[in-house]
Amino acid sequence: MISLKQLTKVYGRGPDAVTVLDHLDVDVASGEILAVVGPSGAGKSTLAQCINLLERPTSGQVIVNGEDLSGLPEHRLRVARRRIGTVFQSASLLSRRTAAENVALPLEYLGVTPAETKARVAELLERVGLSHRANHYPFELSGGQRQRVGIARALALRPSVLLSDEATSGLDPETTRSVVSLLRQLRDDLDLAVVFITHEMDTVLHVADSAARLDRGRIIEQGRLVDLLTDHDSALGRALQPQLSPAEPGTGSRAWYVTYDSRTVPADWLQRVSADLGEPAALLAATIQNIDGTSTGNATVGLAAADAARVETAFARHGLRAALRPDATTADGPSAPEAPAPDDTPNTTPKEAALWV
Ligand SMILES: Nc1ncnc2c1ncn2[C@@H]1O[C@H](COP(=O)(O)OP(=O)(O)OP(=O)(O)O)[C@@H](O)[C@H]1O
Numbered sequence: 184m185i186s187l188k189q190l191t192k193v194y195g196r197g198p199d200a201v202t203v204l205d206h207l208d209v210d211v212a213s214g215e216i217l218a219v220v221g222p223s224g225a226g227k228s229t230l231a232q233c234i235n236l237l238e239r240p241t242s243g244q245v246i247v248n249g250e251d252l253s254g255l256p257e258h259r260l261r262v263a264r265r266r267i268g269t270v271f272q273s274a275s276l277l278s279r280r281t282a283a284e285n286v287a288l289p290l291e292y293l294g295v296t297p298a299e300t301k302a303r304v305a306e307l308l309e310r311v312g313l314s315h316r317a318n319h320y321p322f323e324l325s326g327g328q329r330q331r332v333g334i335a336r337a338l339a340l341r342p343s344v345l346l347s348d349e350a351t352s353g354l355d356p357e358t359t360r361s362v363v364s365l366l367r368q369l370r371d372d373l374d375l376a377v378v379f380i381t382h383e384m385d386t387v388l389h390v391a392d393s394a395a396r397l398d399r400g401r402i403i404e405q406g407r408l409v410d411l412l413t414d415h416d417s418a419l420g421r422a423l424q425p426q427l428s429p430a431e432p433g434t435g436s437r438a439w440y441v442t443y444d445s446r447t448v449p450a451d452w453l454q455r456v457s458a459d460l461g462e463p464a465a466l467l468a469a470t471i472q473n474i475d476g477t478s479t480g481n482a483t484v485g486l487a488a489a490d491a492a493r494v495e496t497a498f499a500r501h502g503l504r505a506a507l508r509p510d511a512t513t514a515d516g517p518s519a520p521e522a523p524a525p526d527d528t529p530n531t532t533p534k535e536a537a538l539w540v
Contacts, residue, residue, distance in 0.1 A: 184444060185234070185267075185344045185376050186210045190243035192229055196254055204231045205400040206243065211393075213343065216370055217405075219385040220419075221397035227380050229346040230397065234378060235269045247344055248493040249472040265289075268342035274333030276321040282332045282385055283308065283367040291338040307335040311365060315483075327358035334365065337512070345369070351386055355477040359383075363390040394419060398464075412479035415444040415504035424481045429468035429508075432485030438467060441482045441492060445502030448478060452493045452501045459497040460488050483508065 192204040203226045211217040221227050232238040234245060236252060244251045252263045276285045282295070283304050290300040308314050311331040321329055330350060337345060347366065351359040363386060372375050379390055387394055388408070395405035397418045404411075404419040411420035420444065432438040449455060457464040464484050471480035488494050491507060498505035 184213050184248060185210065185242070185378065186246040187234070188244040188246060190230075190233060190239065190245065191241050192226075192233055193241040197405060202306055203400050204233065204240070207331035207397075207400075207402050209395060209402065209405070211344070211376040211378055213374045213376050213486060214370060215392045216366065216379055216390055218379045218391035218394045219379060219397055220381060220384060220394060220422075221385060223382070224399075225397040226256060226400045227382070227397060228348070230379050231269075231346060231378075234344075234346050235267050236264055242256040246358075248513075262407045265293075266342050267344045267346055268337030268340065269346045270330070270333045270337045270350040272352050273326070274329040274350075276332055278321050278337075278540045281320055282313060282324065282335075284326075285321070285332055286339060288336060293340065303339065304335075307338055308332075310338070310369070311335045313408055325358070326354050330354065330362050331365065334362075334369070338369070343374075343376065345377045347377060349380065349381060350379075352383060359386055360389065366390060373524045384423055384444050385425060388425070388474070389472075392475075394423065396422075407475075407480065409446070409475045409477050411444050412474055413443050413477065415442045425470045425485070427468040427470060427481075432467060433465065436465065436487045438483040439484045439498075439505045441484055441498060441503050441505045443471075443479045443481070443502065444499075444504040446477045448502040450478065452498075453484070454502055455480075456484070456497045456503075459500065460486065460494065462487055 187207050187209040190204055190207040191202065194201045194203055208231070219227060219230065220264050229238065233240045236245065244255065245253045247266045250263070252260065255263055277288070280288070286304045286307050287300050290303060295303070305314065305317070308317050311334055313328060313331050313335070316324060316328060324332065333350070333388060345366070351362050354362065366377060366379070367390065369375055381387065391408055393405065393407045394411060395402050404417065406417070409462065411417045412423060414420050423441070429438060439456050453464050464486055467483040467485050469480065469482035471478055486494060
C-alpha cells in the first residue's frame with residue numbers, strides 16, 4: 184500500500200516559488216490500480232518523481248507499507264526505493280544490453296550472485312511473456328516488448344508498489360491493451376499497489392480500479408471508477424466516458440445525451456424509456472462497458488417528444504440522466520466536460536539511474 188499525505192512540492196524560493204504539488208492526499212491499496220490523469224502542466228511528472236523519490240517533496244509524506252520514505256537520509260533512501268518499481272515511457276532500456284541484461288541491471292547493482300540473477304531474470308521474463316526474447320537487443324524488440332522488459336526490470340527487486348509513468352503513451356491501441364492487461368495480471372498475482380500516471384483518458388477505463396484528476400497541482404476529484412462513471416455529476420466520470428459522434432436524429436426528433444447515473448440501470452432501458460414515453464426511441468450512439476460487474480456508459484437517443492421534463496423523468500426512472508444536445512451533430516454531450524488534451528509526454532532523464540544504484 185502507498186499513501187501520500189499532504190504531499191507538496193515547491194520549486195524555487197521567495198517571490199519565485201512555484202507550488203507544483205499542493206497538499207495531495209492519495210491512498211492506493213495493495214491489489215489496486217489508481218490512474219492519475221491531468222492536463223499538461225498539472226504536475227503528473229513531478230508527482231511521479233516525488234513518489235519514487237527522485238525528487239524530495241518539500242513537505243508531506245510518501246508512506247509505503249506504513250513507513251514514511253520521504254524523510255529518510257540518502258543512504259537509507261536507496262534501499263527504501265526498492266519498494267517502488269518504476270516503468271517509464273518507452274521503457275528507457277540500455278541499448279547495448281539484451282532484454283535479459285536490462286532486467287538484470289537492478290540485481291547487479293544490488294550485488295546479487297550471477298546464478299541467482301540468472302534465475303530471477305528468467306522468472307521475470309517468463310512472467311511478462313518474453314522468455315523467447317531474452318537475448319534480443321532493444322532495437323530488435325517491438326515497443327510493447329520493450330515496455331514488458333521495462334516492467335520486468337521494475338519488478339526485479341520485488342517492489343510492493345509499481346509506478347507507471349506514461350508507460351503506455353505512444354503505444355498503438357492493441358499494444359496498449361496488452362500492456363494494460365499485463366499490469367492488471369501483475370496487480371493480482373503480486374498484490375501490487377499500482378500508480379498509473381497518464382494523459383490518455385481512454386486507457387484509464389481499461390486499466391484502473393480508481394482514478395484521480397490532478398489539475399494545477401491539486402487532486403480535484405478522485406474515487407472508484409465505477410462510482411465516478413455512474414455519477415452524472417462527476418466531471419471526472421464524464422471525462423472518462425468515450426466520446427462518440429452520433430448519427431442524425433431525423434426530422435422532427437431531437438437528440439438527447441444520456442449517461443448512466445446509477446449502478447442499477449436495466450439492460451433494456453431503451454425499450455423501457457420508449458414504452459414510458461409511448462414513442463420509439465432511436466439509438467444514435469452508445470458505449471456501454473462493464474466495470475466491476477456494473478454497466479456504465481453513455482448514449483445519444485433521438486426522440487420526437489416535445490416535453491423536456493417528461494423525457495428527463497422517463498430516463499431518471501431507470502437510473503439515467505438525459506440532457507438535450509445543443510447540436511445533434513456535435514461529438515460531445517452538452518454537459519460532457521472536455522477530456523484533458525493529449526499533451527507532450529515527458530522524456531526520461533538520466534536521473535532515473537538513481538533508481539537502480
Ligand atoms: N524543476 C522545476 N522548476 C520549476 N518549475 C518546474 C520544475 N519542474 C516542473 N515545473 C513546473 O511544474 C508544473 C508541472 O510540471 P509537470 O512536468 O510535473 O507537469 P505534467 O503534468 O507532467 O505535464 P506534462 O504532461 O506536459 O509533462 C509546470 O508548470 C512546470 O513548469
